[in-house]
Amino acid sequence: MSDPFALPWLLPAPADFRARLKAIRAADSLDAGALRALVQTALDATQLEQASRVVSARIGDLAGAGLRPLKLGIVASHTAKAIAYALPAAALRHEVLLSVELADYGQAAQALLDPASSLAQARPDAILLALDAQALGLARPRLDPAEAEATVTRALDYVAALRAGARANAGAPVIVQTLSTPVESLFGSYDGQLAGTVRWLIAEFNTRLLRSVAGSGDLVLDVAFLAATVGLAQWHDARLWHDAKLPFAVEALPLYADKLGGLLAAFRGLSRKCLVLDLDNTLWGGIIGDDGIDGIQLGQGSGTGEAHLAVQAFALDLRARGVVLAVCSKNEDSAARLPFTGHSEMLLREEHIAVFLANWTDKASNLRQIAATLNIGTDALVFLDDNPAERAQVRQELPEVAVPEVGSNPADFVRILGQAGYFETVSFGDEDRGRAAMYSANAERAAALTNVSNLADYHASLDMVCTIAPFDDAGRARIAQLANKSNQFNLTTRRYTEADIAAIAADPERFTMQVRLADRFGDNGMISVLIFARGAEEWRCETWLMSCRVLGRRVEEAVLAHVAAAARAAGATRLIGEYIPSAKNAMVREHFAKLGFVKTADRADGGTEWALDLETYVPPTLPMILE
Amino acid sequence: MDRQEITGIVTEIMCDVFDLDELEYSDGLSAEVIEEWDSLSHIRFIVAVEKRFGFRFSSAEIEGFSKVGDLVDSIAAHIA
Incomplete structure (x- = not known):
């Protein structure tokens, strides 16, 4: 059924894979769409390597x-x-254009502790630290309790030293791995109770490793969990370990590479944001328009009904961790809403759904509208539908939407959706907890807007409170998240890790702002981030980004007034702005002009530079309280 | 299954794993003749053969293969 090794949420690799790859390779100009479609299928280890070779050879054509x-x-x-050769194609599946710098086998300490090592010199963005139990001294039992304890501590100290070395010498966060338990046991079930068995050593190591990574800015690839999902006897291949020092079975490589690719995408802020749900035969069994509210299968009494209820429960759990829910169904609107208001078993209620589209328009158009309403890209959507024809239409029209192959049995839906890992994340905070509610509040704000006659009245009716503060430790994770995720309202699209943000916060030559906005519908949380370089005469804007959900609320004018006042107080006479065009930020091309800056340069790369004279700048009166 | 059928299947697997457009089978083919045949693709080749024929080689058997003919002999013995 859903064998994780086969990446069941993806379409199977095409039978003519090699012919397709050959055509892509042979063409003078790269067909990026064809290559990206090919890596969206469940490639095996050989196919991944062959596709990766093309990705690496055409990395220049794929840039941009x-x-x-x-x-x-x-x-x-x-x-x-084997991992390095498989990764570029697996990463491309997750929209990451990967290049790999592989340190020599077994040279972990040299590569990370020596600032002159070729790895450190390559200045990687992140470093995968793939250690095995043998190298950490955890592959043989130590049945003396004190020695068992010391063995685990020694292993963790070694990992800590390598992580610190990576930061100091390569300036990069580390992706550590948990260790998978071996299949073999020494005593049997008793292994888990006895300090110093291999199972105990590895469990202790994993627990303490995870604790040490939380909040450090380093990341975890949970190999122990991956191995457990497929089964340890499938994961481990003793012969390959003995013959070639391969850490897992060849069949495990596609799964490992896909999960690592997904983690890298999450590190770059590319996680999906919204789960779009079909209704008939997805959220309940049967067709509401034909079967009526008493005829659909949902909940107690039938396996099918229970399976659909489990889909609803999973959707609610995702919502509680910040994933926005939407509905896209071919139905009459009134019929589609009936179960939400009138069926006692329904877990999902209308208030959980940020955008509800039930009509007879094609699903790709509806998905575009859902994305537009939520002010997110279609590449942030996951579309769950039991109907293969609808899935095919959406894949055809919107290849950037994630469409899991959930099969036809509702009992598999939750597992396949969960295994796909579309909502992989590297941090979780209060902002995430409240996000789904925030999007629902936004829909209410949109409704409020239609009830007031002009924008000024609308703004006044919102009771906005804008809070501007310098970067601090509490805000660091969210600042980094925003810096990595914001594409549209982002003047320079410079990306920063949490470590970068910490360094900038501590730099006396920088002026930083984290901006929050609340209103009568709720707290939008942190919605804007700015970094200025202080100079004697000029303060130069390095980063200015804002979440699109507060567009048109005059927040940008409030933050400009704030930085202008600070710069003036420090004796500066000008603010300097810079716009660097990207594929997604055309909406802010005239941002500085709108704020009263004068253009000073048109650069060859399409970028522009701007200046604001602080002598003549007059701060506006704004429809919000500033704190 | 006779030896010719086995070599036919092994040739197909080699084309896939080593990314070859065509390959004329001979017992003497080895990593020295086929450029794409390195230590990593060798492992995938062995695993693909095992999957296709439904058994596993021992480490000793794998170490004993110096050319494709040895591998085919071993397959024939396993499935006999």
Whole structure:
């Protein structure tokens, strides 16, 4: 059924894979769409390597296709070439344009502790630290309790030293891995109770490793969990370990590479934001328009009804962690809403759904409208539908939408959606907890807008409170998240890690702002981030970004007034703005002009530079309280 | 299954794994003749053969293969 090794949420690789790849390779100009479609299928280890070779050879042609470039260092205590060769195609599946810098096999300490190592010199964006139990001294039992404890501590100290070395020498966060338990046990079930068995050593190591990584800015690839999902006897291949020092079975490589690719995408802020749900035979069994409210299958009494209820429960759990829910169904609107208001077993209610579209328009058009209403890209959508024809239409029209192959049995839907990992994340905070509610509030704000006659009245009716503060530790994770996720309202599209943000916050030459906005419908949380370089005469804007959900609320005028006042107080006479065009930020091309800046340069790269004279600048009166 | 059928299947697998457009089978083919045949693709080749024929080689058997003919002999013995 849903064998994780086969990546069941993806379409199977086409039978003519090699012919297609050959055509892509042979063409003078790269057909990026064809290559990206090919890597969206469930490629096996050989196909991944062959596709990766094309990705790496054409990396220049792929740059600028809206992909996020990333240089990954790999440091491993086992053979990692197979991983390095498979990754570029797997990362492309997640919109990451990957280049790999592989340290020599077994040279972890040298690569990370020596600032002159070729890995450190390559300045990777992140470093995968793939260590195995053998290299960490955890592959043999230590049945003396004190020695068992010391063994785990030693292993963790070693990992900590390598992580610190990566930060200091390569300036990059580390992706650590949990260790998968071996299949073999020494005593049997008793292994888990006895300090110093391999199972105990690995469990202790994993628990403490995860604790040490939380909040550090480093990341985790949970290999122990991956191995457990497929089964340890499938994951481990003793012969390959002995013959070639491969850390897992060849069949595990596509799954490993896909999950690592997904993690890299999450690190770059590319996680999906919204789950769009079909209704008939997805949220309940049967057709509401034909079967009526008493005829659909939902909940107690039938396996099918229970399975559909489980889909609803999972959707609600995702919503609670910040994933926005929407509905897209071919139905009469009134019929589609009936179960939400009138069926006692329904877990999902109308208030959980940020955008509800039930009509007879094609689903791709409806998905475009959902994305537009939520002010997110269609590439942030996941579309769950039991109907293969609808899935095919959406894939055809909107290849950037994630469309899991959920099969026809509703009992598989939750597992396949969960396994696909569309909502992989590297941090979780209060902003995430409240996000779904925030989007629902936005829909209410949109409704309020239609009830007032002009914008000024609308703004006044919102009771806005805008809070501007310098960067601090509490805001760091969210600042980094915004810096990585914001594409449209982002003047320079410079990306920063949490470590970068910490360094900037501590830099006396920088002026930083994190901006929050609340109104009578709710707290929007942190919605804007700015970084200025202070100069004696000029303060130069390095980063100015804002969440699109507060567009048109005059927040940009409030933050300009704030930085202008600070710069003036410090004796500066001008603010300097810079616009660097990207594939997605055309909406802010005239941003500085709108704020009263004068253009000073048109650069060859399409960028522009702007200046604001602080002598003549007059701060506006704004419809919000500033704190 | 006779030896010719086995070599036919092995040839197909080699084309896939080593990304070859065509390949004329001979017992003497080895990593020295086929450029794409390195230590990594060798592992995938062995695993693909095992999957297709439904058994696993021992480490000793794998270490004993110096050319494709050895592998085909071993397959024939396993499925006999």
